[in-house]
Amino acid sequence: MPAIRINAAAELLGVSPSTLRSWERRFGFPTPRRSAGGHRQFDLHEIEQLRTALAQTGEISAAVALIAARGGGPPTDLALAQALARFDAPAADRLLEESLAVRTLERTVEEVLLPALGRLRQSTEAGAEYCFGWRHATAWLASLQRLSPPASREQGVLIFDATSPLDLDSLYVQALELCLRRAGLRLLALPATIPPGRLGAAVRALSPQILILAGGPPKLERVARLVYATRRLRPGVPVVEYRGGLPCSGPSTVPSLPPSSVAAAKAVVELLEAPAARLSQAS
Numbered sequence: 001m002p003a004i005r006i007n008a009a010a011e012l013l014g015v016s017p018s019t020l021r022s023w024e025r026r027f028g029f030p031t032p033r034r035s036a037g038g039h040r041q042f043d044l045h046e047i048e049q050l051r052t053a054l055a056q057t058g059e060i061s062a063a064v065a066l067i068a069a070r071g072g073g074p075p076t077d078l079a080l081a082q083a084l085a086r087f088d089a090p091a092a093d094r095l096l097e098e099s100l101a102v103r104t105l106e107r108t109v110e111e112v113l114l115p116a117l118g119r120l121r122q123s124t125e126a127g128a129e130y131c132f133g134w135r136h137a138t139a140w141l142a143s144l145q146r147l148s149p150p151a152s153r154e155q156g157v158l159i160f161d162a163t164s165p166l167d168l169d170s171l172y173v174q175a176l177e178l179c180l181r182r183a184g185l186r187l188l189a190l191p192a193t194i195p196p197g198r199l200g201a202a203v204r205a206l207s208p209q210i211l212i213l214a215g216g217p218p219k220l221e222r223v224a225r226l227v228y229a230t231r232r233l234r235p236g237v238p239v240v241e242y243r244g245g246l247p248c249s250g251p252s253t254v255p256s257l258p259p260s261s262v263a264a265a266k267a268v269v270e271l272l273e274a275p276a277a278r279l280s281q282a283s
Contacts, residue, residue, distance in 0.1 A: 003033070003041040012047050013054065027064045028078040028119070031111055043074065075099045077115035084120060084133035092136055105144065105182070106262045109175050113137055114261070121168050134166050141174040145181055152184035155272045158208035160226050162192035162216030162245060169215045169243045172261050176214070176242060179265030185272075192218045196229035203233045209272055210238050212257070213245030220247040238271065 009030070010017045021040075024032065030050055032040035053063035068079045075095040083091040099108040117137055120130040157180055163170035173189075180187050188206045190199075192213075211230055213223055223246060227239055242257040242264055257264035 002044040004044055004047065006032070006040045006042065009042040009047045013051055023060055023064075027060065028081075028115060029064045029067065029076045031074070031076050033107060033111070046074065074102045075112060077112050077119060080112055080116035081119040081123075081133070084116065084136060085123075085129045087129070087132050089136060092133075093140075096140060106179060109141075109178065110260060110262050113140070114171060114175060117168060117171055131166060134168075134171065137171050138174065141171070141178055145174075145178050148178070148181040149184075151181075151186040153186065153272075155210070156186040156188070156206040156208040157210050157212060157268060157272075158203070158206055158230065159187070159189040159212045159214050160192045160194075160218075160223075160245070161189050161214050162218035163214070167215065172243055172259070173214045175261035176212075176264050179261050180268060183265055183269050185269070192216065192222060192226065194226075196225040199226070199229045200233065203230055208234060208237055210240065210268060212240055212242055212268070213254070214242040215245055217244045217247040223247065240268070240271070 004012075006017045006020060010020045013020065020030075024030065024040075030042050030046040032042045035041050049067055050063060053066045054060065057063045057066055064078065068076070068082065075098050080092055080095045083095055096108065096113065099112050103111065114137075117130070117133055120133045123129075159173070159177065161170070161173050163173055177187060177189055186206060188202060188208070190202065192215075208230070211227065213227075231237055240255045240257050243259055246252060246254050246256075257267050
């Protein structure tokens with residue numbers, strides 16, 4: 001799908017780049033992707049859709065609503081959030097499937113699913129709409145994990161997940177799991193509440209090359225015990241944290257993964273592919 005930079009998109013719409021960024025943040029449309037250098041790239045089809053809708057309505061919120069009602073173009077996080085807020089599971093499934101037809105799975109998760117749940121969380125707090133949306137997202141991510149191909153790499157990744165049900169971060173952790181599985185890695189995710197003395201069989205079976213402390217924050221003492229128990233069997237295994245997986249208690253030598261699930265998975269793969277000396281420094 002043809003893509004253009006933000007200055008060109010803004011010029012086509014007759015607005016400034018800052019206005020276009022504001023629309024993106026407020027309405028989730030148009031939905032840019034990022035280039036390797038971090039620059040926004042807008043689908044030309046979405047920009048043309050928006051220009052047409054603006055000419056018909058004269059107002060951005062009405063234009064976005066018109067595009068959503070027509071169902072044209074790639075589904076947006078706004079459209080998915082609206083479907084979930086109506087408790088319309090078939091519509092939500094249809095939007096996700098339509099997104100997969102024009103986006104990669106990773107982009108659908110990163111640009112549609114997770115932002116939609118963020119919208120629901122912000123607008124409804126822990127209301128029924130968000131609860132419904134969270135469970136729908138959890139089931140969808142779990143089904144994709146089951147459909148992931150078998151591991152094609154020898155490296156194992158162990159995740160200690162300190163999130164709770166209905167935490168938005170728990171969806172990010174599930175998304176990270178999905179991305180790591182799709183990268184071909186062997187993966188085991190365990191709750192951070194597991195007794196350290198019961199880890200032996202799991203660590204021996206997985207033989208992890210990296211340990212991820214995800215979500216929370218958990219208690220520092222609990223984290224320390226989990227890391228110690230793991231390193232007794234896997235001495236020197238590198239430890240990283242993801243989305244608050246390490247309690248903030250001052251300067252830390254534990255590296256943080258990017259908050260994006262896709263970027264975090266990429267960072268893990270890069271760590272695992274790094275020379276052994278670099279891995280040791282990361283721990």
